[in-house]
Amino acid sequence: MNAADLFGVVAALLVGIGLYGLIVNPQPLRKILSFNVIGNGVFLLFGAIAYRGAAFGLGSDPVPQALLITGLVVAFSATALAVALLLRLFEATGSDTLSSEPPAANPSAAGEQ
Amino acid sequence: MADVLLAAAGIILVTVALGLVPIVRGASATDNILAVQLFGTGGVAVLLLLGAVSGAEAIVDVALTLALLSAFVSVAFVKSYPAASSDVTRSSAMYECRA
Amino acid sequence: MMTFVNLLLAVLLLALAAWTTLARNMFAAVVGFIAYGALLALAWVQLSGIDIALTEAAIGSGLTGLLLLNAASRLHVNANAGGNTGRSRLRVPAALLSAAVSGALMLCVFALPETPPTLAPDVAANLASTEVRNPITAVLLAFRAMDTLLEAIVLLFALIGVWSLSSDPHWGGRPGLRQYSEPNGILAYTARVLPPIGIVVGAYIFWTGADYPGGKFQGATLLAAMWLLVLMAGLADAPPIRRTWLRVALVAGPLAFIAVGFLGLQTAGAFLAYPEGFVKPLIIAIELALLPSLTLVLGLLLLGAPLRGEEP
Amino acid sequence: MRFPDTLTRLHALTKADNLGLGLVVLGLVLQAGSVAAALKLICVWLLLLLSGACVSQLIARNTRERESRP
Numbered sequence: 001m002n003a004a005d006l007f008g009v010v011a012a013l014l015v016g017i018g019l020y021g022l023i024v025n026p027q028p029l030r031k032i033l034s035f036n037v038i039g040n041g042v043f044l045l046f047g048a049i050a051y052r053g054a055a056f057g058l059g060s061d062p063v064p065q066a067l068l069i070t071g072l073v074v075a076f077s078a079t080a081l082a083v084a085l086l087l088r089l090f091e092a093t094g095s096d097t098l099s100s101e102p103p104a105a106n107p108s109a110a111g112e113q
Numbered sequence: 114m115a116d117v118l119l120a121a122a123g124i125i126l127v128t129v130a131l132g133l134v135p136i137v138r139g140a141s142a143t144d145n146i147l148a149v150q151l152f153g154t155g156g157v158a159v160l161l162l163l164g165a166v167s168g169a170e171a172i173v174d175v176a177l178t179l180a181l182l183s184a185f186v187s188v189a190f191v192k193s194y195p196a197a198s199s200d201v202t203r204s205s206a207m208y209e210c211r212a
Numbered sequence: 213m214m215t216f217v218n219l220l221l222a223v224l225l226l227a228l229a230a231w232t233t234l235a236r237n238m239f240a241a242v243v244g245f246i247a248y249g250a251l252l253a254l255a256w257v258q259l260s261g262i263d264i265a266l267t268e269a270a271i272g273s274g275l276t277g278l279l280l281l282n283a284a285s286r287l288h289v290n291a292n293a294g295g296n297t298g299r300s301r302l303r304v305p306a307a308l309l310s311a312a313v314s315g316a317l318m319l320c321v322f323a324l325p326e327t328p329p330t331l332a333p334d335v336a337a338n339l340a341s342t343e344v345r346n347p348i349t350a351v352l353l354a355f356r357a358m359d360t361l362l363e364a365i366v367l368l369f370a371l372i373g374v375w376s377l378s379s380d381p382h383w384g385g386r387p388g389l390r391q392y393s394e395p396n397g398i399l400a401y402t403a404r405v406l407p408p409i410g411i412v413v414g415a416y417i418f419w420t421g422a423d424y425p426g427g428k429f430q431g432a433t434l435l436a437a438m439w440l441l442v443l444m445a446g447l448a449d450a451p452p453i454r455r456t457w458l459r460v461a462l463v464a465g466p467l468a469f470i471a472v473g474f475l476g477l478q479t480a481g482a483f484l485a486y487p488e489g490f491v492k493p494l495i496i497a498i499e500l501a502l503l504p505s506l507t508l509v510l511g512l513l514l515l516g517a518p519l520r521g522e523e524p
Numbered sequence: 525m526r527f528p529d530t531l532t533r534l535h536a537l538t539k540a541d542n543l544g545l546g547l548v549v550l551g552l553v554l555q556a557g558s559v560a561a562a563l564k565l566i567c568v569w570l571l572l573l574l575s576g577a578c579v580s581q582l583i584a585r586n587t588r589e590r591e592s593r594p
Contacts, residue, residue, distance in 0.1 A: 003218055003258055008321035010222045010255075014229050016314030021233025023306040029283055033245055034233045036276065040252060043264075045317065051259045053330030058347055059260030063331040066351035069267050070363045073429055076271045077370035080513040083283045084374040087516065090287055091379075114555075119213040121548070126220050133228075133247070143530045143587055145243040147537050150579060152247040154541045154572060156254060158548045161565065163217075163257055165552050170561055171425040172257055174417055175265045176568050178434065179250060181410050182274030184575030185437045186246055188402060189278050191582045192391065192444045193285035194239075398585065402578040409571060 008048040014041030028086045032079060039075045043068055115166045122162040129155035146190045153183025218258055225251050238287075242280045249273025262425040263348045266417070270433035271510075278440075279514055343492035345423040352427070353495045357484045361473070364466045364502060367509045371462070375453055378517040384454035385522055387515035391446040403445030410438035418503055422492070428499045432506035439511045450515055452522045458508070465505025469498050530587045534580055541576045545569055 014037055021034030046064055053061030132151045135144055157176045164172030228248040235241040249272045256265035335347050335355070342350040352360050378385070393399040411434075418431025442448050451458050472494055476485040486494050527533045549569040556562035 003214075005321065006215075006218055006222055007255060007259060009318055010225055012314045012317035012321060013226055015317055016310040017226070017229045017233055019313055020306050020310040023309070024303055025233070027238070029238065029280065029287060030233070030241065033241055033280065036245070037229050037233060037248075040229075040248075040272070044252070044255065045321070047256065047259050047261055047264065048321070049324065049328070050261070052324065052328040053332055054260070055330055055332040055336070058332045058336060061328075061330045061332045062335045062347035062351050063356070065261050065264055066348050066356060067359070068261070068264050069348065069352065069427075069429065070359050072264070072267045072271055073363055074366055076276055076510075077367050077513060079276055080279055080516075081370045081373045083279055084377050084516050087283060087286055088377045116213045119217050123213075123217050123220055125548075126217070126224065130224055130227075141530065142239050143583060143590070144533065145240055146583065147530070147533055149243055149246055150576075150583075151537055151540065152250050154545055154576070156250040157568065157572060158545050159254060160257065161548060161552055161568065163254070165555065166214075167257075167260075169260075169262060170557075170564075171262045171420075172265075173561075173564050173568060174420070174424075174426060175253060175257065175262060175269055177413050177571065178266055178417065178430065179253065179269045179273075180568060180572050180575065181406070181413060181434060182270060182437060183250070184402075184406065184579050185274060185441060186277055186281070187579040188399070188441060188444060188582060189281055191399070191586045193282055194586075398578060398581040402575075402582065405578070406575060409574075413571075 004048045004051045007044055007051075011041045011043075011045035011048060014038070014044060017041075028089070029083075032082050032086070035082075036075065036079060039071075043071060043075075046071075118162045118166050122159045122166075125155050125158050125162075142190075142194055146187055149190075150183060150187055153179060153186075156183075214258075221251060221255055221258065225255060238284050239281075242277065242284050245280065246273055246277035249277060263346075263427065263430075266425055266430045267433075270430050270437075274437060275433060275510060275514060278437075282514075282516075341491070342495070344495060346421060346425065346427075348425070349421055349427055349495070353498060354486065354491065357473075361466065361469050361484070364469065364506070367506070367513070368462065368466065371509050371513055374513060374517055378519070382518045382520060384452060385518040386450045386452045386520045387512060387518045388443070388450050389519060390449060391444050393446045399445045400447060403441050403447055407438040407442055410434055410441075414438070418499070421499065422496060428502050428506060432503055432510055435503075435507040436511035436514070439507065440514060443515075450512075453512070453518055454522065462505055462508055462512075465502035468501035472498055531584060534584055534587075538576060538580050541580075542573055545572055 018034045018037030018039075018041055021037065022031055025031055025034060047060075047068060050061040050064035050068075051059075053064075055061075129152055132148050132155075135148070157180050160172050160176040160179065164170065164176070225248065228244050228251060232241050232244040232248055235244060249268060252272060253265040253269040256262070256268055335351060338355070339345070339347055339350055342354045344350050344354075375387075393403075414431045414434030416431075417426040417434065418428055419426075421427030421431070443450055453459075472486075473484040476487070477483050479485075479487040527536055546569055549565050553562045553565050556565060
C-alpha cells in the first residue's frame, strides 16, 4: 500500500470520526473540534490525491497544495469566528451546552459552516 | 542508513505514543500539557530524522516552527489554567497581588 | 521501513482523532487536538507537502489549539459537564451514517483513475516565467493570485465578524483581558527571550518562501504568536480596535495587493497580471505588504471580541 | 507508577527533551551535508533547550501553586 492510498483511507476515516462527533456531542465547542477533524480529513484526502499527481521533479501536484494552504487559513478564520460566537452565546445565556434544547443547536453550529 | 534513521523515527513515535497513555487513563490537566510538550519535542526529532532521510532541508524549518509553537501553547496553558481553577480573571488577580 | 512509519502515523492519527471527538474531558480533548495537529504535520511531510506541513504546524495545531484552549478555559468546562447523555438515541444512527460516509469515501479513494490528472507539468513548464523557485508560491501569487487576494479579504471579514460580536459599551475597546505577571518572573523572562528568536525565525520563513517552502502565512503566524506571548506576559497591552493606525495597517496589505492588480490591468492587460521582468519584485512586494496585515489579523482573531473600554 | 506526581514526571520529561533530542541532533550533525545545515540543526536544539527550560519552570511553578492551595 503506498502513501497516497494509506493516507486516503485515513482521511476517509477521519471524516467519519469527525462526523460522528459533530452529531453526537451536544457542546458547541466539541462540535467545533469535530468540525475541524472533518475539515482535516477533507484536506488530507485532497492532499493524498495531489500526491498521486507527482510529476516533473515535483513531489506532489502544486496546485492542490496551494489551494490546501488557502483552505487551512480559511478554516482557521471560520473556527475563530465560531469560537467568538460561542463565547458571546455563553456571555449572553450563561450556558455552554445545547443538550437541553436540541433545536437551538442550529444557530451556533451554523457558525462553523 | 535510511532504514536506521526511519527505525529511530518509528521508535520515537512509539515512545511518544506511550506517553499519551496516562492521558487516556485520566491524568490531571498539567500532565496533559506535559504530554503535549513531549509530543512537540518528539515531533521535532521525527521531523529532523525524516528530513535527513528524504534530503529535503526545508523539513528543518517545519521542526523550527513546531518547536516555537509548542512552547507557545504551553505558556498559554499556564496563563489560562492557573492554580486549581480555570478562570482567567482569577489568574490576573493572583498575579497582580504577587507582583 | 517507510511504510512502517506511515502505518504508525496513520494509527496514531486515527487514535488521537477518536480521542478528540469522544473524550469526556473538554480540556483533554483540546490537548488531543493539538497533538493531533502536530502528527498531521508529519503526515504532510510524508505526502511531500512541506509547505502544508509548515502551515499545519503553525495554524492548524498552534493557533487553532490556542484558540480552543482559551475558549475551553473561558467556558469553565472542566469535567465532563454531563454532555454525552442527552443524545444517546442518536448514537447508533450517527455511527451508521459516519461509517457509510467513510466507506463511500474509501471506495472513491480506490476508484481513482490509474493515471491521475495533474497540473504539475503545467506548473513546471511555467515556473521559469515567474522567477520564483518554490512552485507553491508561484501558484499562490502568480497562477492563482485571485484566490490568495480573496483569502486575505476573508480573514478581514472574519475579523469584522468577531469584532461585531462585542457588546455595545465595549465597542471600539481593547480585545481580551488585561494580563499581569511578575515583572521579574519566569513568564516575563520567557516573553522577553523567545520573541526575538521567534521574529527572526518568522522573518526567515517568510523570506525563504520565494525559493523554498515557507511564505507569508507561516511567517505571519509565528510573528503573531510572538506578539501574543508579549501580551500574555503583560509586557504590553492589546490596542483598542478603534485606533485608526490599526485599521489602516489591517487593510494596507490587501489594498496593496489590489493596487498591484490594477497596475497589471495597465501594464500587462489583465487584472493581477505582472509585466514581464517585474514578476519576482512584484510578488515579493505583495508578500511584504501582506505580512504585517496578516500578523495583525491572525493575532486579533485569537484575541477575540473587545471586552474592555479604551482605558488599560 | 514509577513517577508518582507531576513534578517527578516533569523531571523525566526534561531529560527526554534535552538529552534525547540532543543525541538525535548530534547523530544527524555528523552526516549533515554542509556546515550551514549542521549549524541549523544545532540551532533547533538550542531553541528547544531554551524554550524547554522556560516552559518547565512555568509548569513547575504552576503545579506548586496548585498544590499549595487547599
